[in-house]
Amino acid sequence: MMELNYRVKCLFALYAMGVMTGCFFVTTAFAADDPMTTVNNLSNFIFGLIRAVGMIILGFGIVQIGLSLKSHDPSQRANGFLTLAGGVVITFTKEILDLITG
Template sequence: MKLNKCKKILFILYTALVLTANLTMPVFAANDPVAVVNNFSDFMFGLIRAIGMILLGLGIVQVGLSLKSHDPSQRANGFMTVAGGIIITFAKEILNIIVG
């Protein structure tokens, strides 16, 4: 029981750290409408990056727990969560490569 409480506390702290690190960028409104849209876009991609990092951390924890318990289905879910977290974390860079 104590281990679950410790994992929840660590997850909450990790989530707070990721959100604080990624959402502390200023969003300035300017007279130029394109600059406003670009600032909002940067803010949204920062939010998406934070969600991706949270998923990445959760996936790493799942893989670690599955290696300890020898559970192949949890291991597969962990690796899929890690892959999804990586894709979500680097979504802006992936879109920039696709667009050119």
Template sequence: MNIFHKTQKKETRRLPMTGKVKKGFRYYCMAVLSLTAIFAMSTTAFAAGDPLTVVNNLSDFIFGFIRAIGLILLGFGIVQVGLSLKSHDPSQRANGFLTLAGGIIIVFAKEILTLITG
């Protein structure tokens, strides 16, 4: 019993399109692409009045991102330490504690930098 007929050859043919239809389709595509490019490139950027506020906002965003990465490492370190306690693997336990310590340092990076700089 042959479910898939591998011997059948399918022919593909292009749809008939006259010269005027091709030309119109080209104009339509160019109009859509042009309007998309115009609307995509004409976004208005509103600047804040104080440049120091912009820098502080950017700094808060970057440190928030770094804190999220630190929390992920912290969670991974906890899981790694837990698995090493279950399997009695000292090298995995050491790596888990190092990952845990690194995650804590990364989470509190902003506070550590403010303590250092004053």
């Protein structure tokens, strides 16, 4: 029991040292000269995250279709195709919005 308390204290001390090191050695982030550059970078980052989620859903839809073909389940097949279509729409959200807005 005494060994466990000593290990917990040592791990907490190491964690606290890491947090304090992170707090004291902080670097300053300067904004870009053009505010639109910052907005565009944030937009590209968010659309990149949305694209990653869309690719995951797209892969899940393909797996669902494959499983439905194996089990001969029409309702699962329909859900798989809907998931696949939703994944395609989510993956290409930025391009769809660019086409709509011109």
